[in-house]
Amino acid sequence: MTATEAQRGDLTPTDLVYLRELIRERSAIVIDESKGYLLESRLAPVARRNGHNSLTELVARLRLDHTGPLHDLVVDAMTTNETSFFRDIHPWTVLEQTWLPELIQKRSAQRTLTFWNAACSSGQEPYSLAMLLRDRFPQIVDTWNVRIIATDLSAEMLGRSAAGRYTQLEVNRGLPAPLLVKHFKRDGQYWQINDNLRGMVEFRALNLVGQWPFIPQVDVLFMRNVLIYFDLPTKQEILNKLRGVLRPDGYLMLGTAETTLNVDERFERVAVDRATAYRPR
């Protein structure tokens, strides 16, 4: 038997069900049966780091309590954190050229703009927004009340976001070189985002599933590439709650593979060029 076979043989069907349920209960992330390998490949390092010789041992330990730091680590390890600066580019272009100028005009009396990055992963998305605002709308950033609230379920991702330190591969991805040289400093093999941008973003823990803490009324809500992990009722529950937070003329930005169509008909789709956003009807 090879090492991987030994590990796979490790998890009994009951263990697998237990892990899937734990992850689903905590994060709403659905890991279907065909993705069992994901549990093994992502949880083996968690087991090892926490002094357990096998996944069976890890599960046995988890079963002793209902919740605890180890439960959080397991859920954390199962989140997919794939992201990049200016991901998919088109929504950012249209945001800059069409949606933001329109919102700025509408908000000229209040002089307030609020952005919410729900599921910000390692921070590339809120920092992309901060760069766009600082470079393209400097007078707004300097004289209006502009807030960027960035949240995620994962404590590890929030820590990385707040640090604003990226590897060479991460800054290579999606970030225009002129913005890299302008907004980052090299620090050994890492790239550190400048403090003026870091200071623009408020990072907080927030689980999209369950009750949300207070979130102010939002003009642009980024909820990209996270609904995709949830089942239909969870998507519906989240979109429903979100309507209480998003201003009636605000924009909801989803991932390219996501939509409100056939999920919640109380949103309308707004398409400009190659970008799509959603607004409450």
Next chain:
Amino acid sequence: MRALVIDDSRATRAILSRILQQVGFATFDVADGQLALTWLADNGPVDLALVDWNMPILDGLSFIKIVRANPAYADMRLLMVTTESDIERMIMALEAGADEYAMKPFTASVIREKVDILGIKLPDTPVAGGVV
């Protein structure tokens, strides 16, 4: 859309060419800046050139300066792909006229995203790799 890949490593040229072909470019490749200038003189401008920095005979930075001095090549987009990763170096390349800059080692998504940033409109082609 035509792309010219300029790098003294044959393996790097092959990898970069394949990534560009997958998103719909017709690719050509040469091993140094001088050969690239000759190729352009013979075949006319390309839409995109990927330019290594360190190459024998004529390096990438010198190549970029020569290309940018020639109005016939004004529409060519230049993406530097290099192991050089100092901010000062990057600024030098951008000031010389590079449109974008990618550091080695790169992945296919790095190159695809740089092409997106450059705004080169490619016919819709299925892109390898899954969702999220």
